[in-house]
Amino acid sequence: MTKKPKKSFKIIKKEASIPRRINLLFFVIVCLFTFLVLRLAQMQLANKSFYDKKLSATNTYTVKQSQPRGQIYDSAGNVLVANEIKQVLVFTRSNTTTAEDMKDLAQKLSTLVTLTETKVTTRAKKDYYLADQSVYAQVVKNLPDKKKYDNYGNKLTEATIYANAVEAVTDDQIAYSDEELKQVYLFNQMNSVSVFNSVNLKTADLTEDQIAYIVANQSKLSGISVSTNWEREKVNTSIASIIGTVSSEEAGLPKEEAEDYLKKGYALNDRVGTSYLEKSYEEYLQGTHTIRKITTDKKGKIVSDQVTTEGKSGKNLKLTINSNFQTAVEGILSKYYQADLDAGFATYSEGAYVVALNPQTGGVLAMAGLSHETGETTASPDALGTITDVFVPGSVVKAATISAGWESGVISGNQVLADQSINLAGSAPIKSWFTGSNSTNITAAQALEYSSNTYMVQIALKMMGQEYYSGMALMTSGMQEAMEKLRSTFAEYGLGVDTGLDVSGESIGLTSSDYTASNVLTEAFGQYDSYTVLQLAQYAATVANGGNRVAPHLVEGIYDADDSGGVGTLSKSIDTKVLNQINISSDDMAVLQQGFYQVVNSSSGYATGTKMRGSSVTIAGKTGTAETYAKASNGDIVTTVNSSVLAYDYSTSSDSKIAVAVIIPHLTSDENYSNQLIAKDIIDLYMQSYVNQ
Numbered sequence: 001m002t003k004k005p006k007k008s009f010k011i012i013k014k015e016a017s018i019p020r021r022i023n024l025l026f027f028v029i030v031c032l033f034t035f036l037v038l039r040l041a042q043m044q045l046a047n048k049s050f051y052d053k054k055l056s057a058t059n060t061y062t063v064k065q066s067q068p069r070g071q072i073y074d075s076a077g078n079v080l081v082a083n084e085i086k087q088v089l090v091f092t093r094s095n096t097t098t099a100e101d102m103k104d105l106a107q108k109l110s111t112l113v114t115l116t117e118t119k120v121t122t123r124a125k126k127d128y129y130l131a132d133q134s135v136y137a138q139v140v141k142n143l144p145d146k147k148k149y150d151n152y153g154n155k156l157t158e159a160t161i162y163a164n165a166v167e168a169v170t171d172d173q174i175a176y177s178d179e180e181l182k183q184v185y186l187f188n189q190m191n192s193v194s195v196f197n198s199v200n201l202k203t204a205d206l207t208e209d210q211i212a213y214i215v216a217n218q219s220k221l222s223g224i225s226v227s228t229n230w231e232r233e234k235v236n237t238s239i240a241s242i243i244g245t246v247s248s249e250e251a252g253l254p255k256e257e258a259e260d261y262l263k264k265g266y267a268l269n270d271r272v273g274t275s276y277l278e279k280s281y282e283e284y285l286q287g288t289h290t291i292r293k294i295t296t297d298k299k300g301k302i303v304s305d306q307v308t309t310e311g312k313s314g315k316n317l318k319l320t321i322n323s324n325f326q327t328a329v330e331g332i333l334s335k336y337y338q339a340d341l342d343a344g345f346a347t348y349s350e351g352a353y354v355v356a357l358n359p360q361t362g363g364v365l366a367m368a369g370l371s372h373e374t375g376e377t378t379a380s381p382d383a384l385g386t387i388t389d390v391f392v393p394g395s396v397v398k399a400a401t402i403s404a405g406w407e408s409g410v411i412s413g414n415q416v417l418a419d420q421s422i423n424l425a426g427s428a429p430i431k432s433w434f435t436g437s438n439s440t441n442i443t444a445a446q447a448l449e450y451s452s453n454t455y456m457v458q459i460a461l462k463m464m465g466q467e468y469y470s471g472m473a474l475m476t477s478g479m480q481e482a483m484e485k486l487r488s489t490f491a492e493y494g495l496g497v498d499t500g501l502d503v504s505g506e507s508i509g510l511t512s513s514d515y516t517a518s519n520v521l522t523e524a525f526g527q528y529d530s531y532t533v534l535q536l537a538q539y540a541a542t543v544a545n546g547g548n549r550v551a552p553h554l555v556e557g558i559y560d561a562d563d564s565g566g567v568g569t570l571s572k573s574i575d576t577k578v579l580n581q582i583n584i585s586s587d588d589m590a591v592l593q594q595g596f597y598q599v600v601n602s603s604s605g606y607a608t609g610t611k612m613r614g615s616s617v618t619i620a621g622k623t624g625t626a627e628t629y630a631k632a633s634n635g636d637i638v639t640t641v642n643s644s645v646l647a648y649d650y651s652t653s654s655d656s657k658i659a660v661a662v663i664i665p666h667l668t669s670d671e672n673y674s675n676q677l678i679a680k681d682i683i684d685l686y687m688q689s690y691v692n693q
Contacts, residue, residue, distance in 0.1 A: 059095075060295045063196045064267045067287030068230045070314030072243060072277070073567050074323040075556060081243060083230035087211055089113065089201040090227045093193045095296055097223060099131040106187035108221060110179070112214065114204040118181040124188040125174040126166045131187065139165045190223075196294050199269075200229045200249065232271075237323065238330055239367060241384040242503060242554070244276030265289070276384075277317070277554060280503050284558050287314040316559040316568050320363035325686065329354060329366040330381065332681045336674040337370050337664065341377055345669045348374055348630035348640055352664045352674075353386050355537035356682055359648060359659045361576045362500075362541070362550035365686065367534070375633065387506040390530035391665045393644045394624030395451045395608075397490065397526040399543060399592045401459055402444050404489035406584050410462035414443045414591045417459075419452045425473040430457055430521070434606050448595030448622060450606040453525045460486070460524035464517070479517045486523055487511060492549060492582050494538035495531050500551030500579050507532050527626055536661035540621075540646035543596060546654035547582040547589045596620035597650055611676035612647060615684040616692070621647030623676065630666045643670040647679040649687055658686045 072081035089109070093102075106128075130136045140148065140161060147164040149155055156164075176184060186201060193199045206214075211226050218224065232246045247254065252269040253261045261272065272286065273279035290311030295304040333354055340346035351372045356365040369389075371382035405411040420439035422430040432453045447455035461468050463485055464478035491497040496509045510530040515523075522528045534552065542549045559568035582589065597620040599609040608623045624644035632638050648659040660679045664670075 060293060063198075063292040063294060064289040065198065065292070065311060066267065066270055066289060067311040068313045069232065069246065069271065069287060070285040070316045070561060072285075072317045072319065074319050074321055074326075076322050076324070077318070077567050078235075078323050080235050080237060080239075080319070080323070082233050082235075084233040085228050085230055087206050087226055088229040089203060089206070089214070090198050090225050091190045091193065091201055092198040092223050092225070093190065093195055094223060095195045098133075099127075099191065100133055101222070102190045103128060103131040103183070103187055105221065105223065106183045106190065109186050109201075109224070110182040113201075113206065113210060115182050115185060115202075116204045117202075118178065118185045120181065120184050120188050122174070123166065124191075125176060125184055126169045127191060128184045128187050129169055129174050130162075130165060131191075136165060139168055143168060196292075200227075237326070238369075238381040238383045239321065239326060241382075242276050242367060242387070244278035244280075244503075245274050246278050247271050247274050276503050276505055281317055281555060281558075284315040285317065288312045313561045315571060316561050318556045318559060318567055319554050320358070320361075320556045321366060321554065322690070325689065326366050326368065328685055329356065329682055330368045332678055332685070333368050333370060334379070336672070336678050337372075337379060340664065340667060340672055340674050341372070341379070343669075343672060345667045345672060346372065346664070347668060348632070348638060349664060349666045350374075351379060351382055351385060351389075352662075352678075353382075353389070353533040354660060354662045354678060354682065355386050355533045356658055356660045356686065357537050357541045357552055359541035359544040359550070359656045362552045363556065364501075364552050364554050365658060366682070369533075374630075386533045387501065387503070388532070390507055390510050390532055391642050391644075391663050392527060392530050392626040392628060393536060393663065394526040394626030394642055395453070396536060396539070396622045396624035396644050396646050396661075397495065398448055398451065398456055398524075399595065399622060400490045400493050400495065400539065401456045401486065401524045402447065402592065403492070403582060403584050403588070404463065404486050405459040406588050407489055408463050408485050411444070411459060413588065414445055416441050416443050417447070417455050418442075419447070419450070419454050422454050422457050422468065423470045425471055427474070427518070430454060445591050445595035445598060448592070449598035449602050449604065449608070451599075451608045451623065456524040457521050460521050464520065474517050474521075476517050479515075479520055483515060483520050483523065486520070487529070489583075490529075492580055493542050494535050494549055494579075496529055496535070499532075499534055499538045500577060501534065502551070502553040502555055502574070506534060509535060526624055533661050533663050536644065536646060536663065537659060540648055540661050541659035542582065543589075543592055543646070544620075544648035544654070544656040544659045546586070546593075547584070549579045549582070551577040551579050553577075593620065593650075593654070596622055596646075596648075599623065600647075601650075609645070609647075609676060611673040612645075612680040615680050615687075617683065617687045618650040619647050619680060619683055620650040621645055621676075621679065625670060628666055638668065640666040640668055641670055643667050643675045645675040645679050647676075647683060649683055657691050658683055 068083045071079060071083065073079055130139065143164055148161055189199055189201050214226055234240050249269055249271060253266060253272060254274060273282040288311050290307060291309040293306050293308050333352055337346065337352040349372055351370045353369040355367050358365060367383050367386045369382040369385040370379035371385060372379040418439040419432055419435055419442050421435055430453060434450060435454060442450065442452060442455060458468050460482060463482040466475055487496055496511045498508050499506060509532060519528050538549060538552060553574050555574050557570055557574060558572040560571045562568045599607055599622055600612045600619050609621050612619045612621055626642040628640050628642050630638045630640045642663060642665045644663040646661050648656045660682050662675045662678045664675055
């Protein structure tokens with residue numbers, strides 16, 4: 001078979017156009033160069049000012065330094081709350097300070113000062129351990145890749161890597177000695193400070209030698225200086241609990257209120273009032289900040305450090321309470337309550353409480369309380385209980401009940417009603433303590449004088465739209481309306497509502513919404529709702545001054561601090577604040593005042609307040625006894641009474657100087673008449689010592 005000859009192909013190469021490529025490259029270079037020139041022109045001509053600002057850009061820091069808090073004085077100018085000034089070490093963190101710098105500084109300081117505590121958290125120990133850059137670098141190097149990079153191989157944020165490094169530090173690595181813990185303690189305080197802010201380092205009181213050495217070697221202790229700091233210092237007084245507390249530097253602003261405080265210009269570590277008087281007058285007691293503006297350039301170098309606002313100490317408060325009178329009131333209360341304890345009458349009593357007010361201004365003259373534990377033979381101070389604890393008061397409410405009858409139109413003037421046994425179908429008879437088998441016609445003033453329960457019950461029945469007759473069935477009709485009217489009138493006197501006290505935290509009493517028609521009747525003579533002693537004192541003051549409910553206040557005035565160390569110069573007086581007037585005529589108010597006068601000064605054997613006679617001044621008042629119950633240690637229920645009294649110095653011109661409310665709950669007997677004797681002695685002391693001198 002003949003093979004076909006193979007075909008041959010000739011490959012012809014086309015020569016590259018080198019000149020064309022060179023020209024293209026040259027064209028690209030020219031375009032890029034042109035673009036660069038145009039861009040430079042734009043930057044230097046059109047946007048010159050923008051880039052000039054970039055080159056000269058700076059950072060500005062605002063630094064706030066707090067000033068001492070205002071002090072608190074009694075009405076005589078005696079200091080109750082002061083600031084204890086101490087020399088302290090201050091660390092100020094610059095913008096170039098590193099963690100390693102602070103660790104080195106802590107090691108130096110630990111040998112120079114004395115520490116009273118070295119308690120630190122595990123996290124603080126780990127931060128101290130990682131402060132060395134070489135140590136931190138090694139810990140990070142040993143971390144697994146997933147602790148340093150994400151799933152795409154990108155490096156995690158520095159904060160995340162640091163958190164992972166903290167987690168990787170073992171307990172063995174932070175098993176510090178006592179000496180090392182001192183360093184950790186100091187480092188932790190410095191490490192909590194932001195740039196250009198300061199912290200007062202917690203140490204024992206600095207000695208003169210320590211201060212001298214630190215000042216002399218300040219160049220070797222970068223960021224450390226000696227300054228003054230203050231700590232709140234209270235005089236030992238029973239009203240310390242009502243004065244309240246101030247937060248520490250560590251706690252700073254309360255978390256739940258921090259946002260509001262920051263809007264007002266506070267710093268996070270500012271110490272603020274956290275309760276009662278300190279909190280209520282925070283805006284005055286808090287000093288104004290010294291404010292510095294610190295400017296740094298792009299390299300972190302300080303180019304300006306300027307004080308823009310000079311701070312001032314907080315304003316001082318002067319109270320309405322005289323410390324000597326307060327102490328004397330406490331003594332009177334303790335004397336009679338101890339007598340009840342010694343007699344076995346106060347075994348189940350939880351304490352005794354008294355409040356004295358100026359009826360004209362509402363100024364608080366004294367707030368004293370005693371707290372007692374069942375079975376104990378002594379009691380402890382509890383002034384705070386005068387505004388927080390509530391009690392069923394008994395017959396002292398009867399003036400308010402008569403007022404409710406007048407306001408509802410069911411009685412008028414000094415109306416006569418029969419004091420008689422109230423016999424309701426299916427219920428035990430309701431009687432006054434003096435009621436016999438016969439009825440006795442009495443006036444409204446006499447109903448107060450004799451403390452008639454049945455007079456008040458008849459008012460309540462009339463308010464419910466039910467006229468009393470023996471054997472009648474008590475209906476629920478009108479029950480809600482009557483209770484609302486009673487409580488509304490009681491509120492006019494301050495019972496069951498906010499008194500307007502200038503200190504937050506007071507109770508408004510206990511007024512249940514779950515009641516029966518029978519409760520409406522017992523409410524009328526003080527055997528249902530519960531009130532604070534302050535509310536009872538406001539009620540007494542309202543009767544004493546002729547019908548104006550005045551807001552009680554502890555602060556008499558606000559003063560600008562001066563260099564003399566005294567109260568200072570008056571900045572603002574606390575004015576008398578009338579909350580409301582009792583909605584009755586002046587003639588009707590005179591009936592109530594006459595009834596209060598007769599309670600103490602009547603020649604009748606039925607007058608209930610005669611133990612308040614014999615004072616250097618004439619006293620008017622109203623006694624109360626509420627039947628209550630207590631549980632004995634063996635579980636038995638014991639019948640007890642809440643013994644109360646309202647009293648004031650009597651004046652026909654309604655110009656009384658002092659009104660007092662006293663309550664001693666859960667006595668097994670009130671035969672000692674402690675309530676009346678306490679009120680009498682307090683009024684007598686005040687009038688002799690501060691009015692009729």
